[in-house]
Amino acid sequence: MIEYLTLILCCQLLGELAVSALNAPLPGPVAGMVLLLVYLLVKGGVPEPLAQVSDSLLNNLSLLFVPAGVGVMLHFDLLGNELIPLSIALVLSTLVTIAVTALLMVWFNRGQSESGQSGSDSPQ
Amino acid sequence: MNNLQETWVYLSSSPLLHLTLTLLAFVGANTIFRKLKFNPLANPVLISVVLLVGLLVITDTSYQTYFEGAQFVHFLLGPATVALAIPLYRQFERVKKSAIAIVVSVLFGSCAAILSAVAIAWVMGAQTISVISLAPKSITAPVAMGVSEKLGGLPSLTAVFVILTGICGAMLGPVVLNVLKITDWSARGLAMGVASHGIGTARALQVNETAGAFAGLAMGLNALATAVLLPLVWRLFFS
DSSP states (O other), X not given: OHHHHHHHHXXXXXXXXXXXXXXXXXOHHXXXXXXXXXHHHHHTSOOHHHHHHHHHHHTTGGGGGHHHHHTHHHHHHHHGGGHHHHHHXXXXXXXXXXXXXXXXXXXXXXXXXXXXXXXXXXXX | OHHHHHHHHHHHTSHHHHHHHHHHHHHHHHHHHHHTTTOTTSOHHHHHHHHHHHHHHHTTOOHHHHHHHHHHXXXXXXXXXXXXXXXXXXXXXXXXHTHHHHHHHHHHHHHHHXXXXXXXXXXXXXXXXXXXXXXXXXXXXXXXXXHHHHTTOOHHHHHHHHHXXXXXXXXXXXXXXXXXXXXXXXXXXXXXXXXXXXXXXHHHHHHOHHHHHHHHHHHHHHHHHHHHHHHHHHHHHXX
C-alpha cells in the first residue's frame, strides 16, 4: 500500500515540476492526475492496493476542503458593502453554469442513448 | 487548576488540538448530513466551516494557529486530486466515447460561468476590482488566484469566492439538475465539476462514481479553459 501512496505523491511531484517548467495554467495535482491516468492506461488496470489508497483519500474528499473553507473568515470583510450584489452574482452564475453545462452534455449525447444510467441525486 | 491551565496552554499551541477539532466538526457535520438523508442543502463543508469559524471567533484563535493543525488535512487535497485518476480510469471508455461532447460542454460552461458572473455583478454595481476577483470563481483555488492576480484582482478575495461557489454549487446544483430532469450521471457530474470545482466533485463522488469521475475531469478541464479564456474575454470587453 505504501508503494502506491508513494506513486501518488510522485505523480503530484512530477505534476508540480511539469507545470512550473512549462509555466502551464494548471494546478500541479491536476497534472499529477493526468500522469497517474497515463500510468493506469499503460498498465491496463487498477492494482487493488492503489484502489484502497484512492478510496481512503476520496471517500472523505469534502473534509479536505474544510481548512481552506475556514480561511474565508480572514477575508470576509473584503466583501464589504458589496456583499449583496456579489452574492447574487455568485449564486445565479453558479446555477446558470450548472444548467448550461448539463443541458449541453445531454443534448450532445442524445444520439447515443444509454439505458440504466438514470437516477435521482441520492445515494442508494 | 494550575495544571489544567498549563495543559490548555500546551494544547492550544500544539497542532493536535485544531486537527482534532477539524475532524470532530466534520464528523458532526457528516452525522447531520446523514440524518437529513444526504440532502445537498445540508452540505458538510458548510456546516463544518460554520462550526469551526464560530469556535475560533469565540475562543479568539487566529486562523494561523488553527491552520497549524488543519494543514495536515489541507495537504491531502493534492494527493486526493491525483487519486481522481482512478475513477476517471474506470470511466475511461465512456469519457472517450463522449470526448467531443465533454470538451464543448466544458468550454461553453466555462464561458457561461465567466460571463454570467461578470454581467450580473456589473449590472448590480459592483466595483471593477471585485468583478475581476469574482470572474474565475468556478475553478480550483490555486489557478483562480493566479488568474485573478494577472488581471488585477485580489487573489485573497478570489479564494473566498472560489470556496463559496464550491459550497453553493454542491448545495444547489443537485436541485437545479433535478428541476431540469437531467438523469444522466455523466452530465450531472460534468456540470458540478465545471461550476464548482473540487467541492462539487466531492458531492458528485459521494452520490455516484460516474458522476464523480466526470466531475473530476471537468474540474481539470475548466481550470485550463478559464485560465486561457478569461484573459482573452477580459481584453475583448474591458480594455
